[in-house]
Amino acid sequence: MPTLTVVVPTYRRLGYLTEALASVRAQTLTDIEVLVCDNAADPATRRLVTELGDPRVVYVPRPRDLGLARNALLGLASAASPLVTKLDDDDAMEPRTLALLAAAFARHPRIDVAFGRLRLVDHDGNDLAARTSALDRHSGRALMPEGLVHGLDAAIGSGAMNLACAVFRREILDDPVPDAVSTAYDLHLLLRLAARGAPGWYAPGAVTRYRLHPDSDTNTGAVRQGLGALAAYDLAEPEARHDLRRRPDLLATARTHVAVRTARGLIRAGETGRARQVLLQDLRHHPTAAAARLTLGTFAPSSLAARVSRARGAAWQRREAARDLTDA
Numbered sequence: 635m636p637t638l639t640v641v642v643p644t645y646r647r648l649g650y651l652t653e654a655l656a657s658v659r660a661q662t663l664t665d666i667e668v669l670v671c672d673n674a675a676d677p678a679t680r681r682l683v684t685e686l687g688d689p690r691v692v693y694v695p696r697p698r699d700l701g702l703a704r705n706a707l708l709g710l711a712s713a714a715s716p717l718v719t720k721l722d723d724d725d726a727m728e729p730r731t732l733a734l735l736a737a738a739f740a741r742h743p744r745i746d747v748a749f750g751r752l753r754l755v756d757h758d759g760n761d762l763a764a765r766t767s768a769l770d771r772h773s774g775r776a777l778m779p780e781g782l783v784h785g786l787d788a789a790i791g792s793g794a795m796n797l798a799c800a801v802f803r804r805e806i807l808d809d810p811v812p813d814a815v816s817t818a819y820d821l822h823l824l825l826r827l828a829a830r831g832a833p834g835w836y837a838p839g840a841v842t843r844y845r846l847h848p849d850s851d852t853n854t855g856a857v858r859q860g861l862g863a864l865a866a867y868d869l870a871e872p873e874a875r876h877d878l879r880r881r882p883d884l885l886a887t888a889r890t891h892v893a894v895r896t897a898r899g900l901i902r903a904g905e906t907g908r909a910r911q912v913l914l915q916d917l918r919h920h921p922t923a924a925a926a927r928l929t930l931g932t933f934a935p936s937s938l939a940a941r942v943s944r945a946r947g948a949a950w951q952r953r954e955a956a957r958d959l960t961d962a
Contacts, residue, residue: 635714635715635716636665636666636667636690636714636715637663637665637666637715637717637736638663638665638666638667638715638717638718638719638732638736638801639666639667639668639669639710639713639714639715639717639718639719639804640658640666640667640668640669640718640719640720640721640732641669641671641706641709641710641713641718641719641720641721642654642655642658642668642669642670642671642709642720642721642722642723643671643673643702643705643706643709643720643722643723644670644671644672644673644674644679644723645672645673645674645699645702645705645723646674646676646679647723647724648676648678648679648682650723650724650845651670651679651682651723652682653726653759654721654722654723654724654725654726655668655670655682655683655686655691656726657721657726657727657728657729657843658691658721658727659686659688659690659691660729661727661729661730661731661732661733662729662730662732662733663732663733663736664690666690666715666732667690667692667713667714667715668688668690668691668692669692669694669709669712669713670683670691670692670693670694671694671696671705671706671708671709672693672694672695672696673696673699673700673701673702673705674696674699675695675696675697679693680693680695694709694712702817702855703811703815703816703817703819703862706720706819707807707811707819710804710807711804711807713804715804716803716804716805717736717739717801717802717803717804718801718802718803718804718807719732719735719800719801719802720797720798720820721798721842722798724845724847724850725798725842725843725844725845726759726842726843726845727799727841727842727843728753728840728841728842728843730839730840731750731799731840731841731842732801732840734748734750734837734839734840735748735749735750735800735801735835735837735840736748736801738801738835738837739801739835742782742833742835744832744833745782745832745833745834745835746802746803746806746827746830746832746834747786747795747800747801747802747803747824747827747834747835748800748801748802748834748835748836748837748840749789749795749796749799749800749801749834749835749836749837749840750799750800750836750837750838750839750840750841750842751770751775751799751838751840751841751842752766752769752796752798752799752841752842752844753766753841753842753843753844754766754769754844754846755843755844755845755846756845756846756847757845757846757847757848759843759845762846765846769793772792772793773792773793773794774789774792774794775794775836775838778794778836778838779836780836780837780838780839781835781836782833782834782835783795783833783834783835783836784833785828786824786827786828786833786834787825787828787884787885788884788885789834789836790821790824790825790828790884790885790888791884791885791886791887791888792884792888793888794836795824795834795836796820797820797821797823797824798820798842798844799840799841799842799844802823802827806823806826806827806830807823809826811823812865812869814862814865814869815862815863815865815866815869816858816859816861816862816865817855817858817859817862818859818860818862818863818865818866819862819866821862821863821866821867822866822869825866825867825870829870856895856896856899857896857899857900857903860892860893860895860896860899861896861912863889863892863896864889864892864893864896864912864915864916867885867889867892867919886919886920887920889916889919889920890916890919890920890922890924890925893912893913893915893916893925894913894916894924894925894928896909896912897909897910897912897913897925897928897932898928900912901928901931901932906932906934907932909928909932910929910932910933913925913928913929913932914929917929
């Protein structure tokens, strides 16, 4: 049995997939299984995997498009190893990432998850150093020492822990993942890990190169992902350690950020009534001025609200573009 299974969900991204698989095969931890879960059953993807000639890399075609979330979850659930990780086909790992994360489980058998850092890159793979530094500061990773992390809900709420650079126990998938969480299944799994109460391990030397590009699901499916994330928060058991109503802390704040961001996306799409529902539900969880102000805005005519929201979104994109210029 391999020490660890890497699941690589893919859908017609041959160029990015080539880089992702090269990064996995270059890992210093060699006792691994790699499942390339092809949601398009693409002959070119099959040929790529076959031509690698690496028995560790297994091609898993789907007879039909299962959707992004189901494709990944079926791959994780079918892993032969007790430890699993997911690498999206547009990301890549630094060579020592899996070795560092897997070693934490050998040293600390009580942990359920070991996680590292994200290094943001653009569509060509160029480092976005300023944005990575900002992310590390905002999430608290910049000041987080290597070692055990107790109370994983705080790491989830701040964004310090991300499934894009994490190894976790496969048994967390023994219970089915609700369809309602959609492409936010990664958040749902993190909340499950937090609810179990075991500590995690932070290994800052473990790094995933996380690619920002226009065709990523983060961009193309932002509203769907936001609605799924809200469902993941709401599906958390009331008695769990991360009960949002009893603990208005980082997780509750994170939920509000998701609700506001998702509502803005709905407003831009002209769905002000749906946006209002999202905001009102969040206000019941965690009343904030930001959600209250945006809720009032949903009573404006839909066309006006959409124009204002699009203008604010464009201004944010200009600020991000200016930040990226400092990396160039």
